Amino acid sequence: xxxxxxxxxxxxxxxxxxxxxxxxxxxxxxxxxxxxxxxxxxxxxxxxxxxxxxxxxxxxxxxxxxxxxxxxxxxxxxxxxxxxxxxxxxxxxxxxxxxxxxxxxxxxxxxxxxxxxxxxxxxxxxxxxxxxxxxxxxxxxxxxxxxxxxxxxxxxxxxxxxxxxxxxxxxxxxxxxxxxxxxxxxxxxxxxxxxxxxxxxxxxxxxxxxxxxxxx
Amino acid sequence: xxxxxxxxxxxxxxxxxxxxxxxxxxxxxxxxxxxxxxxxxxxxxxxxxxxxxxxxxxxxxxxxxxxxxxxxxxxxxxxxxxxxxxxxxxxxxxxxxxxxxxxxxxxxxxxxxxxxxxxxxxxxxxxxxxxxxxxxxxxxxxxxxxxxxxxxxxxxxxxxxxxxxxxxxxxxxxxxxxxxxxxxxxxxxxxxxxxxxxxxxxxxxxxxxxxxxxxxxxxxxxxxx
Numbered sequence: 001x002x003x004x005x006x007x008x009x010x011x012x013x014x015x016x017x018x019x020x021x022x023x024x025x026x027x028x029x030x031x032x033x034x035x036x037x038x039x040x041x042x043x044x045x046x047x048x049x050x051x052x053x054x055x056x057x058x059x060x061x062x063x064x065x066x067x068x069x070x071x072x073x074x075x076x077x078x079x080x081x082x083x084x085x086x087x088x089x090x091x092x093x094x095x096x097x098x099x100x101x102x103x104x105x106x107x108x109x110x111x112x113x114x115x116x117x118x119x120x121x122x123x124x125x126x127x128x129x130x131x132x133x134x135x136x137x138x139x140x141x142x143x144x145x146x147x148x149x150x151x152x153x154x155x156x157x158x159x160x161x162x163x164x165x166x167x168x169x170x171x172x173x174x175x176x177x178x179x180x181x182x183x184x185x186x187x188x189x190x191x192x193x194x195x196x197x198x199x200x201x202x203x204x205x206x207x208x209x210x211x212x213x214x215x216x
Numbered sequence: 217x218x219x220x221x222x223x224x225x226x227x228x229x230x231x232x233x234x235x236x237x238x239x240x241x242x243x244x245x246x247x248x249x250x251x252x253x254x255x256x257x258x259x260x261x262x263x264x265x266x267x268x269x270x271x272x273x274x275x276x277x278x279x280x281x282x283x284x285x286x287x288x289x290x291x292x293x294x295x296x297x298x299x300x301x302x303x304x305x306x307x308x309x310x311x312x313x314x315x316x317x318x319x320x321x322x323x324x325x326x327x328x329x330x331x332x333x334x335x336x337x338x339x340x341x342x343x344x345x346x347x348x349x350x351x352x353x354x355x356x357x358x359x360x361x362x363x364x365x366x367x368x369x370x371x372x373x374x375x376x377x378x379x380x381x382x383x384x385x386x387x388x389x390x391x392x393x394x395x396x397x398x399x400x401x402x403x404x405x406x407x408x409x410x411x412x413x414x415x416x417x418x419x420x421x422x423x424x425x426x427x428x429x430x431x432x433x434x435x436x437x438x439x440x441x
Contacts, residue, residue, distance in 0.1 A: 014289070014291075015289075016288075016289040016290055016291070016318055016350060016353065017290065017318040017319060017321070017322045017350060017353045018319055018322065019319060019322040019323040019324075020319065020320075020323040020325075021323065023319075040291075041289065041291025041292070041319070042291060042292050042293040042296060043290075043291045043292060043293050043294075043317055043319050043320070044291065044319055045293070062291070065289065065291065066288070066289065067238075067239070067263055067287075067288070068239075069239070069263035069264060069265040069266070070263075070264050070265055070300065071264060071265060071268075071303050071307070073299075073303060074264065074296065074299055074300045074303055077295075077296055077299045078292065078293075078296040078299075081293050081295050081296050082293070085293065095265060096238075096239035097239040097240060097241060097242065097265060097266075098242075098265070100239060100241045101241040101242040101243065103242065130238075130239070133237075133238055133239050161381075162238070162380045162381055163238045163239075
């Protein structure tokens with residue numbers, strides 16, 4: 001028996017230059033398999049929302065992906081626009097540079113701003129914390145900020161390979177779980193097979209993201 | 217080795233970026249920016265978040281800042297790109313390197329790509345805009361199509377790639393030069409890390425080089441002479 005269900009998977013499409021038709025195909029496949037969500041760039045939210053309209057599969061939009069190096073006002077604007085285009089969930093890339101620079105006011109401003117806009121519009125908020133770029137202390141600080149400001153789900157990375165010095169492990173899941181009071185944890189890294197999904201779910205992840213989730 | 221392309225030519229062509237560890241701290245970027253001041257680089261390339269910390273002292277030193285929009289994956293919506301661009305200009309960016317709507321392009325929606333980019337040009341309000349078209353992802357036909365859109369819009373510069381593993385070849389440059397001549401200037405980005413590589417690009421007719429190896433490229437001239 002598999003140690004996970006399709007409802008625990010997030011199919012990501014965070015790849016440069018995917019065509020509309022490709023996104024539509026993957027959405028149809030994800031819906032057919034009962035996958036929880038498909039995550040796309042903001043430019044593809046309308047396309048994905050239309051493709052998934054009559055399904056239970058949700059549309060998630062990235063915000064400031066993959067670098068997170070935008071001013072808070074722009075991230076908030078991107079969130080507003082993505083929801084207007086049909087996003088049911090947003091996935092904000094936290095500004096890792098601001099975390100590392102100790103500029104926590106900026107981190108709080110972007111997270112609070114996105115949570116405020118999204119909650120008002122009934123949208124789920126996920127925050128991507130690029131754990132492989134942070135020390136343990138920085139990661140804990142980032143997780144605490146997101147958790148205390150009402151983020152629904154903490155994601156362990158962006159999965160953008162050039163930033164990925166190492167993959168996400170069970171230890172990252174454990175660190176998030178040990179730090180949060182409210183938020184759930186979604187495992188995201190470079191996961192290319194169903195065994196990793198099983199490992200992450202058994203480590204306590206609420207959901208697992210992969211760019212090949214439909215093939216699990 | 218003798219060459220027509222001088223050290224100063226290359227220096228003046230460079231858009232320098234830090235390219236250290238990902239997510240450099242504000243302190244690291246300030247230090248890097250200060251270290252570029254004695255050079256004749258064309259611009260310092262920054263992600264939007266950093267501009268406000270650098271612009272005041274960098275402009276006082278008479279230097280230029282360039283920002284990346286819809287970067288590095290080209291997946292933002294046009295409405296957000298314009299907000300990002302306006303904010304970058306307000307924060308002190310002198311030039312805008314902006315990615316095209318690459319999914320629309322790959323879907324064959326060329327009119328949408330052009331309309332989106334027209335708004336990017338209008339928002340830049342006369343500032344230099346560099347049209348990032350992800351050459352490394354494209355066939356020759358697609359590269360020519362993408363550049364044709366830029367030429368028709370009157371964009372001053374091409375930016376071939378975002379970096380992050382996307383590399384630009386001399387063939388990419390020659391293709392544009394052969395088909396469009398001097399109708400548009402070229403900035404190469406992605407994979408130019410050596411003095412020899414920079415010279416070869418300049419000889420092929422590029423006007424600018426975006427690189428995270430600026431100091432290394434310039435230092436290499438000492439060994440050529």
